[in-house]
Amino acid sequence: SIAPEDILRLTVRDIPASTSYHPDFTQFSFVPRSIGAGDIYVEACLSMFKELGFIDRYRFRRRTLARFLLMVQKGYRDVPYHNFSHAFAVGHFCFLLLRIPSVKAALTDLERLSLLVACLCHDIDHRGTTNAFQLQSKTPLAQLYSSEGSVLERHHFAQTVSILTMEDCNIFEGLTRKEYQTVLDNIREIILATDIAAHLRKVSRIKGMVNVGFDGTQQEHHYLLMCLLMTASDLSDQSKDFNNSKAIAGNIYKEFFSQGDLEKQMGNRPIEMMDRERACVPKIQLEFMDTVALPVFDYISHLLPELTSTYNSLQQNRQCWAILDSILQEEGTSPAGLDFLQ
Ligand SMILES: Cc1nc2ccc(C(=O)NCC(C)C)cc2n2c(-c3cc(OC(C)(C)C)ccc3Cl)nnc12
Ligand SMILES: [Mg+2]
Numbered sequence: 001s002i003a004p005e006d007i008l009r010l011t012v013r014d015i016p017a018s019t020s021y022h023p024d025f026t027q028f029s030f031v032p033r034s035i036g037a038g039d040i041y042v043e044a045c046l047s048m049f050k051e052l053g054f055i056d057r058y059r060f061r062r063r064t065l066a067r068f069l070l071m072v073q074k075g076y077r078d079v080p081y082h083n084f085s086h087a088f089a090v091g092h093f094c095f096l097l098l099r100i101p102s103v104k105a106a107l108t109d110l111e112r113l114s115l116l117v118a119c120l121c122h123d124i125d126h127r128g129t130t131n132a133f134q135l136q137s138k139t140p141l142a143q144l145y146s147s148e149g150s151v152l153e154r155h156h157f158a159q160t161v162s163i164l165t166m167e168d169c170n171i172f173e174g175l176t177r178k179e180y181q182t183v184l185d186n187i188r189e190i191i192l193a194t195d196i197a198a199h200l201r202k203v204s205r206i207k208g209m210v211n212v213g214f215d216g217t218q219q220e221h222h223y224l225l226m227c228l229l230m231t232a233s234d235l236s237d238q239s240k241d242f243n244n245s246k247a248i249a250g251n252i253y254k255e256f257f258s259q260g261d262l263e264k265q266m267g268n269r270p271i272e273m274m275d276r277e278r279a280c281v282p283k284i285q286l287e288f289m290d291t292v293a294l295p296v297f298d299y300i301s302h303l304l305p306e307l308t309s310t311y312n313s314l315q316q317n318r319q320c321w322a323i324l325d326s327i328l329q330e331e332g333t334s335p336a337g338l339d340f341l342q
């Protein structure tokens with residue numbers, strides 16, 4: 001175990017290259033970001049579709065799938081957190097979930113296909129700012145979608161559909177009309193489920209499903225399970241070794257604090273979480289772990305016992321944040337910027 005004061009000093013550099021930690025792509029402890037950058041992502045995505053049997057089952061043309069994946073990768077912006085490496089990490093975790101026998105038994109093949117595609121596409125063209133920012137700043141996206149809500153998520157879905165209409169990028173061309181409609185309906189619902197406000201409204205229904213046990217004859221349970229697998233994948237960075245989680249949190253706060261700076265320039269006062277002068281990162285992380293991340297992995301590990309060790313990693317990470325928080329309290333340092341996260 002790491003001594004508390006050492007946690008502050010640990011940096012991502014101190015940890016041996018994460019591949020030495022995570023020898024195997026098919027383990028939940030694998031750190032997807034450790035595979036580097038560039039087109040290797042597309043290769044890895046192709047092998048995920050292959051291994052899940054989707055290429056054969058839905059007669060994907062490899063060239064079409066490769067072009068689709070390249071357009072998805074290109075669709076992401078170079079922002080600190082909501083970039084393609086986040087999408088790939090989310091897709092990889094989803095890939096591991098979809099291989100679990102009880103998930104294969106619970107969901108239809110179309111639902112599993114919808115989940116993997118939705119994970120890779122769920123944050124396409126993210127600008128590194130929140131839905132609240134879109135509305136307050138009356139951005140073009142807000143002009144488009146403010147009346148429906150989930151502004152960013154509707155845009156992520158719209159971008160996904162537009163890629164499918166591009167030259168030789170429609171991976172679903174081999175599906176029947178009914179299958180095509182079902183997959184697009186699923187992908188829309190799954191991407192909309194990644195709006196944190198929508199998630200918080202829905203989480204009690206997910207808890208209800210966990211209490212009574214998954215019932216495959218209920219469409220509502222299929223829908224709630226897909227949402228739960230999506231949000232767990234979206235949060236999966238927090239279930240890896242603490243240095244990965246800490247580094248990822250650092251990227252998220254780069255986005256949050258840049259948004260806060262922008263809001264100040266626009267004459268608006270950012271909320272504390274976005275204000276680099278006021279935010280206490282470990283405190284926000286503790287609250288986020290307790291109110292959002294831990295419940296998601298608590299529920300999913302009740303449904304899928306294979307996720308127990310993942311839930312335990314989140315709890316360990318939560319403890320690391322608690323230690324960081326107490327150290328910063330004792331030191332009484334000014335609200336911590338991001339330096340200790342580097
Ligand atoms: C490490 C980590 N810290 C975070 C700290 C705060 C917040 C935040 O938005 N707080 C304000 C709320 C409580 C009113 C989000 C954080 N977060 C996310 C995240 C999750 C999302 O949505 C799902 C997946 C559906 C939960 C959507 C967007 C994001 Cl950035 N992913 N990782 C993180
Ligand atoms: Mg999102």
Ligand SMILES: [Zn+2]
Pocket residue numbers: 086090122123194234
């Ligand atoms: Zn995401």
